[in-house]
Amino acid sequence: MSDRPAASLRLDSPLRLISSLRLDSPARAAGAVLLLAAVAGPLWLTDFWLQAGLFAMAAAVGAIGLTLLVGVAGQLSLGHAFFLGVGAYTYTLLAGEREDGMSGFGLPPVAALLAAAAVAGAAGAAFSPIAGRLRGIYLGLASLGLVFLGRHVWLNAEDVTGGYNGRTVEAFAVPGFSFSDEDPDYLAVLGTPFGELHRLWYLFLAVALLAAYCGRGIKAGRAGRAMAGVRDGETAAASVGIRVARVKATAFTVSSVYAGVAGALTALAFGRVAPDSFALTVSIDYLVMIVLGGAGSIAGASAGAVFVSVLPLMLVQYSAHLPFLSAPGSGGVDAATLSRFVYGVAIVAVLIFLRGGLAGALRHLGIRTARAGRPSRPARPAERSTPKESAP
């Protein structure tokens, strides 16, 4: 993920090509390794890790959206789970077939996914007049109400949502290829059979990369600068000509679009939608992701999403090998309890000791090593200051 627009690079010199990759920066090298590992993931990961990875990538998309709203634009939202739910149910309703007394439109899954983004975005836009009038915790509380109201509707609109139990989600497909165990029924790459999880992995990876790319663009662009202005002071922003209400509406809409896509992806990874997947705790989990990663940082939000989605799974999966854990139900610290503790401690510690979250800490580290190595290279601007477009 280069900061530079592609057009500025020419393929005239191999030297330049290599330098354009800039693998000399540790962060970039790490990123390249991560990307390679992710692309090759389905070849060596077990189903458990693939499933965990799908949840993590879906969460990353949602977290990027939330960090644009909370971190960049400074609008506290506890309603993210609501917009995730809107996306998930929209996809399920539009892509689903009419059967068992359930409504369904049987649209192509691609259209349903786009509609999920659009409908969630529209819900965000519809909420933004309220958002425009409220600030800080007032806004957080109003959005808290959304989560409970949404849950009530989903529980009761049984022919659309399946009520409390939820309903099955139609597999994603493009013409001629299904991201499920069928069509083609058997597919192997380098000798590894590619089932539903393997196929979805690439879909999710592509969407997550696209989400990160767009997120960086938005943050660095005009909209992002206006959002940061609103965050740093509405009155001051208004005095330099930023239309505060409109910027807030944009932030809400963009973040809801991200949430809608993330919701649809979560539904696909899960194979089901149920109201419990979009409860208040989910909103809180997303806030935790972006705080751990460093509010406002795209990479930080993604890292936070992976941490929050994978940590409890890992602890439960490997609890038998962790000697300090006691058996569940024995009253000692079991795996699930430990993961809650790690969560809580991580939030408190990051907020008190690590300003800017993991991203901030890494950046400080990066600046230090860069300075030690090549003092000429300027440090990237700090997260909290207004992001600047990088020079072409």
Next chain:
Amino acid sequence: MTIRPLAAAALCLAALTACSTTDPDAGPGDGDGSGIRTGNGVTDSEIRIGVLTDLSGPFKAGAAVQVQEKKAYWAARSAQGGICDRKITMDVRDHGYNPQRAVSLYRSMAPDVVALQQVLGSPAVAAVLPLAEKDDLYVGGMGWASVALEYQVAQIPGTTYSIESANAVDYLVDTLKVPAGSTIGHVYFEGDFGGDSLAGAEHAAAARGLKIHPIKITPQDSDMSAQAAALERAGVKGVILGASPSQLSSLASVLASNGVDVPLIGNTPTFSPALLNTPAREGLLKNFYTVTSVAPYNGEGAAVKTAAEMFEKNAPDGTKGWEVPLAYGQSELLAEALEKACENGDLTPKGVVAAMHETSGLDTQGLFSGTLDYTKPGEPPTRKVFVSRADPEAPGGLKVLDTIEGPSALSYKFE
């Protein structure tokens, strides 16, 4: 940026040449020397079964009791020579009532087990059953919601909540003499447990000329005073409760202190012996009944006694509840299916599911009411239930009064 399309194209090309769409091992599974086909979770010396349960969420108390009893059962069974000359080991995972975690853990367990003896918690069950159906993997101990009947791989341990409630209405009319035309209350959790319970009660009420006054609640509601007042206002002559012990405790005590003296009948999960030490005690002893297809701890059958002895030996301080005979009974059901699969020479996950559907006329020596028949898809294995009353003298707090199979329980249709 520029190098990436090239790299990607190269990768795609490499991947394409490495692609194949014909399954090389679409043939039959592996066999061993004895001619028994085996697959996931079975070796020459071991049969591995999974338990995906909630040991850290709201159901941890009952779930832990069940895990203890199952471990003891399989240890004893293995010590007696095991099944198919193999010892049985149990892989227990805790999803903490989080369905997403349950799905991930299912993915990690499914390739290594021949059957899932238990998946606990209705959101987890709803998420896991479709996956197991696709994998042809046996799932047991998923609660008693009717939705399980839609899955070939599910072995429901007894009858459904709907049949329990239909029997409850029959019992109210036939034995407790609630007159025709009366209203009975139905307080239930949203979801497949409460919803199923309500469906059975509504069918039975229509058949027996009663009216139902339904009140939907959530597991977080633990103060039932407003609900009790609503029931009193509706003039109910009986109440059916499809909820958990918290709600039973509150409802029984409020109704008793308001002088509403009507029978209160609960589905299986509503009762816990600890309630007899709360302010609800008087109300429960006077008016509480429960309809269950698994015997209470104090049940009379020989196998129930064995289950209780085994439990007391392994967990002397454990909570004595209906979970003990349930866990023992589920183990018996799975053991039956495994034995049959071994006889059939097919100890693959698919073979276990097929063997399970051959079970009929199974007498569980009092663990479950009636004889169990799993040969008819879409039907519960029995429609009989135990009716029990709260009894402070009985271990486990319940004493069996009767076994019934009421007319509306028999006429209830599953869609």
Next chain:
Amino acid sequence: MSYLLTQLVNGVSLGLVLGLIAVGFVVVFKSTGVLNFAHGSVLLLGAYLVARLHPELGFWGALAAGVAGAALVAALINTLLVRRVAEHDPGVLAILTIGVDILLLTELTRQIGNDVLDIGAPWGASVVGAAGVSLPASRAIAAGTAVVLFAALGALAARTDWGLAMRAAAADPDTASLMGIRLSRTSAVGWGLAGALAAVAGVFLTSYPTPGVEPGVSVVAFAAIPAWVLGGFDSVPGAVAGGLVIGVAQALAIGYESELHFLGGGFGEVVPYAVMVLVLLLRPHGLFGQKEAIRV
């Protein structure tokens, strides 16, 4: 008629308990500007201490210990954590309290284990009744206690230096600090007071007719958030009124569920939030709140 009256009385008594919790939100918000998500687990802590200690100390001793313990922990959360956060952004502080809530709640859940702990209140399961309306004694006592506490709080705010300091701190922390008001002490007292009130509310919420102390009790604090919002964030009488509105609305929604079926089953649970969103739409600063003036 007596049915309506029963539900109203139920609602009022529940509303006063919600008011106790909502006032805690107000006091914390006024003294430090924090939306305190850890309020629910502090409430649970208070109730838990009472339930654990009453066999040894007796109920009243345990009550004192529970109230003191909850107050102390709340004040410590403020002193040790909230005041350490460099960024005084309301969103960041709210998230910090979420972290604290997770820690406290996880530990309490582990301690409570599989039990439902009896609170050991002397009023037990007795019921008081008049004019065809019966009410659990615990709820009647709760209502009385809440009224007394609200009056005491009013006096505290109006007549003492602390009340004055708190109002000054809420109006303008920097000026207050310049004028010699020790914000650290003002805010510690505010948090401690909120914790104490939460513990009292916790005792009533875990008395008959609920089964006892279990981890789910902490969720009730969330139902008090709409009460607080309704009252306008910084007004103690507003929080009490908000609690009453929410309590009565919830009791009526449950009591008349069969008549309100078009709103969907289980509407009682979401009534507080529906009311909250409605009020925020019509009056963004609540029924009793003062509008912040922003000029450009």
